[in-house]
Amino acid sequence: MKRLLVAMTVLLPFAAFALTGEEVMKKSQASFLYPGKDFKARVVMKLIARDGQERVREMTMLRKNMGEVGGEQKYFMYFFQPADVKDMSFMTYKYPARDDDRWLFIPAINMVKRIAAQDKRSSFVGSDFTYEDVSGRDIEDDGHAIEREEKLAGTDCFVVKSTPRAADADFAHKLTWVGKESFLPLKEEQYDRKGAPYKLFTAEEIREIKGFPTVVRRVMKNLQTGHRTEVSYLKADYNLGIEDSLFSERFLRQAPRKWVD
Amino acid sequence: MRRLAPGLRGMALGILSCGAAGPVAADVTLAGFLQQNTAFNTAGANPDGRNHKWLEERAQLRLDGSTGAWRFMAKGDVAHDHLGRGSRSELREGYVDYTEVGWDVRAGRQVLTWGLGDIVFLNDVWPKDYEALFAGRPLEYLKRGIDAVKFGVYPAFASFELVLAPSFRASRVPDAGRFHLFDPMPGLVDRRTVEPDQGEAGLRIYRDMAGYDVALYLYRGFQRTPSMRPDRMTAPARITLFHPKLAVYGASASGRAGEGVVSLELAYYDSRRDRSGTDFTVPNSQTRFLAGYQWQPWEEGSLGLQYYVEYMHDHGAYRAALPAGLPMEKRRADTFTVRATQLFLHQTLRLSLYAAHNAGNRDRFINPELRYAISDRVWVALGANFFGGRRTGQFGQLARDDNVYLQTRYEF
Numbered sequence: 001m002k003r004l005l006v007a008m009t010v011l012l013p014f015a016a017f018a019l020t021g022e023e024v025m026k027k028s029q030a031s032f033l034y035p036g037k038d039f040k041a042r043v044v045m046k047l048i049a050r051d052g053q054e055r056v057r058e059m060t061m062l063r064k065n066m067g068e069v070g071g072e073q074k075y076f077m078y079f080f081q082p083a084d085v086k087d088m089s090f091m092t093y094k095y096p097a098r099d100d101d102r103w104l105f106i107p108a109i110n111m112v113k114r115i116a117a118q119d120k121r122s123s124f125v126g127s128d129f130t131y132e133d134v135s136g137r138d139i140e141d142d143g144h145a146i147e148r149e150e151k152l153a154g155t156d157c158f159v160v161k162s163t164p165r166a167a168d169a170d171f172a173h174k175l176t177w178v179g180k181e182s183f184l185p186l187k188e189e190q191y192d193r194k195g196a197p198y199k200l201f202t203a204e205e206i207r208e209i210k211g212f213p214t215v216v217r218r219v220m221k222n223l224q225t226g227h228r229t230e231v232s233y234l235k236a237d238y239n240l241g242i243e244d245s246l247f248s249e250r251f252l253r254q255a256p257r258k259w260v261d
Numbered sequence: 262m263r264r265l266a267p268g269l270r271g272m273a274l275g276i277l278s279c280g281a282a283g284p285v286a287a288d289v290t291l292a293g294f295l296q297q298n299t300a301f302n303t304a305g306a307n308p309d310g311r312n313h314k315w316l317e318e319r320a321q322l323r324l325d326g327s328t329g330a331w332r333f334m335a336k337g338d339v340a341h342d343h344l345g346r347g348s349r350s351e352l353r354e355g356y357v358d359y360t361e362v363g364w365d366v367r368a369g370r371q372v373l374t375w376g377l378g379d380i381v382f383l384n385d386v387w388p389k390d391y392e393a394l395f396a397g398r399p400l401e402y403l404k405r406g407i408d409a410v411k412f413g414v415y416p417a418f419a420s421f422e423l424v425l426a427p428s429f430r431a432s433r434v435p436d437a438g439r440f441h442l443f444d445p446m447p448g449l450v451d452r453r454t455v456e457p458d459q460g461e462a463g464l465r466i467y468r469d470m471a472g473y474d475v476a477l478y479l480y481r482g483f484q485r486t487p488s489m490r491p492d493r494m495t496a497p498a499r500i501t502l503f504h505p506k507l508a509v510y511g512a513s514a515s516g517r518a519g520e521g522v523v524s525l526e527l528a529y530y531d532s533r534r535d536r537s538g539t540d541f542t543v544p545n546s547q548t549r550f551l552a553g554y555q556w557q558p559w560e561e562g563s564l565g566l567q568y569y570v571e572y573m574h575d576h577g578a579y580r581a582a583l584p585a586g587l588p589m590e591k592r593r594a595d596t597f598t599v600r601a602t603q604l605f606l607h608q609t610l611r612l613s614l615y616a617a618h619n620a621g622n623r624d625r626f627i628n629p630e631l632r633y634a635i636s637d638r639v640w641v642a643l644g645a646n647f648f649g650g651r652r653t654g655q656f657g658q659l660a661r662d663d664n665v666y667l668q669t670r671y672e673f
Binding site: 047049055056081082083084086099101108109110111114115116117118121122123125126127227245248249250254256257 | 288292294327332358360365371372373374399400401403404413415420467472474515516517520521522524555556557559560561563604607608609634636637638640670672673
C-alpha cells in the first residue's frame with residue numbers, strides 16, 4: 001500500500017503532464033463556461049471600427065448549468081443599450097451536440113418569437129464574437145492536439161491546436177493558450193482557410209470571484225478588417241440561486257428587476 | 262394633449278403612491294425619441310388630392326419605474342401631421358404591473374400580440390393599425406394598445422393569461438382620404454359607426470410539450486374591423502358601420518424542425534352574429550390555418566416562408582344571400598408569404614423584403630426596406646409599399662396607393 005502511494009505521488013506530476021489536447025480543452029471549457037451553479041454579469045461590449053467609431057451594446061447575462069460540466073445550460077440576456085433594443089430579451093437553451101433553442105422578445109410589438117439561427121458563424125449582436133465564442137463550441141466538433149507548452153506573459157500555458165472536423169466553423173484551425181493553473185483561455189488565434197491569421201482573442205483581466213478565476217475583460221479582434229470588440233463584465237457573480245423558472249416566456253416578456261439590474 | 266393628460270395624471274399618482282409605499286425609492290428612467298416620417302406616393306395622388314400617405318414629426322416620452330413588486334410604464338406620443346390632421350397626442354401604453362411568485366397582473370393600456378403569424382393574423386385578435394402598416398410607419402405602430410386588465414397565473418403544468426377589457430377597441434383602417442379603398446356604395450355619404458357597448462375577453466394557455474411551444478387561445482368579443490349595413494337594399498339612404506359579435510378558438514405550436522423553426526397555427530372564427538351565414542353584411546364563420554418555416558441559410562441571413570389559408574364555412578348560404586352586383590369572396594383563400602432578411606456592417610445595416618401573394622384573387626403586397634443605424638442613437642429606414650390584385654381585394658384595392666417611405670429616428 002505504502003509503495004503504491006509513493007508510486008502515485010511520483011507519478012502525479014507526470015499525470016498532469018500527460019493531459020491530452022482534448023482533456024485540456026475540456027478543463028478549459030469547465031473553467032471558462034461552466035464555473036459555479038449559475039452566473040450573472042452586466043456585460044458592456046464596445047464594437048470599435050478601424051477608424052475608431054464606437055458602438056456600445058450593454059446587457060445583463062444570466063447563465064445556469066442544468067447538469068454537469070459539458071451538459072445543458074440556459075442563458076438569459078436582457079438588453080439596456082442601444083436604445084432601439086432596450087428591453088429586448090433573449091433566451092437560449094444550450095444542448096451539447098445538438099442545436100440550441102432560442103427565443104427573442106420584441107418589446108415594440110410585445111411578441112415572443114422562437115428563432116432559428118446558425119451558431120457556428122453568426123455574429124453575437126454584431127460584435128466580433130460569434131455565438132460560439134460566447135457560449136462555447138462542442139469539444140467533439142474539433143480535433144485537439146497540444147502543440148507545445150510555453151509561458152505567456154509569465155503564465156505557464158498549454159498551446160492547443162484545434163481543427164474542426166466539419167467545414168462549417170468560422171475558422172480553419174485555431175491555437176489556444178490555456179493557463180496551466182486556471183485552465184482559462186488566455187489567448188486564441190484563429191486562422192482562415194488560406195492559413196492567414198483571422199481573429200485574435202485575448203483575456204485582458206482575470207479576477208477571482210467566489211473562488212472562480214473569471215475573465216472580466218476580453219478582446220476579440222478581426223485581424224483582417226481591423227474591427228475589434230472589447231468586453232467588460234461588471235458585477236460578475238456566481239451561485240446566486242437563479243431559479244429555473246426565470247428561463248421562461250413569462251420572464252422573457254417581463255424581465256425581473258431582481259435579476260437584470 | 263386631451264388624451265395624454267389622464268395617463269400622465271395616472272403616472273404621477275403611481276409615482277406618489279410608490280414613494281409612499283415604503284422607504285425604497287422608485288427606480289425611474291426616462292427615455293424617448295424624436296422622429297420624422299415621410300411616405301410619398303409613387304402611383305398617383307390620394308383621393309383627397311395630396312401626394313403623401315404620411316408626413317409627420319413625432320416625439321415620444323417613455324417613463325418606466327419600479328419598486329418592490331410594482332412596476333409602471335407609460336409611453337406617450339405627441340405628433341404633428343402635415344396632411345390635415347394637425348397636432349395630436351396619444352397614450353401608446355400606460356400600465357401598472359404587480360408581480361408575485363406564481364402570478365401577476367397588468368392593468369392599463371397595453372399592447373398584446375398572440376399567435377405566430379408574420380403580418381397574417383389568426384389568434385392575434387387584438388387591435389391593429391392597418392393604416393400604419395400601409396403608410397410606411399415603423400413596425401411598432403402596427404399594434405394599438407388596449408385598455409385591459411391581464412392576469413397571469415403560472416402553475417407548473419401550464420401558464421395562463423386572462424385578458425379582460427371593459428370596452429372594445431377597433432382596429433384602425435386606412436383613411437379613405439389617403440387610400441383608394443373599395444367601397445360598394447360610394448354615393449352614400451350618410452354613415453354612422455356603432456361601437457359595441459360591451460367589453461371583450463381572451464384567454465391564452467401555453468406550455469412546453471416535447472420541446473414545442475404549444476398554446477391554446479379563446480376569445481370572445483367582436484370583429485376588429487367594421488362591417489357595413491345599408492338601412493334598406495333598394496335605394497338605401499344610410500349606412501351603419503358596426504362590429505359583429507365574434508368568438509375565436511385556436512391553437513398553435515412552434516419548435517425546431519431540421520435547421521429551422523416550424524410554426525403551425527389554427528383558429529376557428531365563430532361568427533356569433535350570423536351562425537347560419539345568411540347575412541351577407543357579416544363575415545361568415547371561418548377556419549384559418551397557418552404553416553410557417555424560418556431558417557438561416559447563410560451567415561447573417563434569414564428566410565421565413567408562410568402558407569396561410571382562410572376557409573369560409575357557409576359559402577352556399579353566403580352566395581345565396583349576396584345581392585347581385587356585390588363582389589363575391591371565394592370559399593377558400595390561399596396566401597403565400599416570404600420574408601428575407603440580411604444583415605451587414607456588424608448588424609447595423611439591415612436589408613429586408615416581405616412579400617405576400619394570394620393565389621385566389623392575385624392580391625399582393627411587397628415591402629422592401631433598408632434600415633441603417635448611423636450611430637447608437639440615430640437610425641434611418643428607407644422602404645416601399647407596393648400593392649396589387651383585384652379591385653376588391655385587401656391589397657388589390659390599394660393598387661394606386663404604392664408609396665416610398667423614409668423614417669428617421671433619434672433616440673435618447
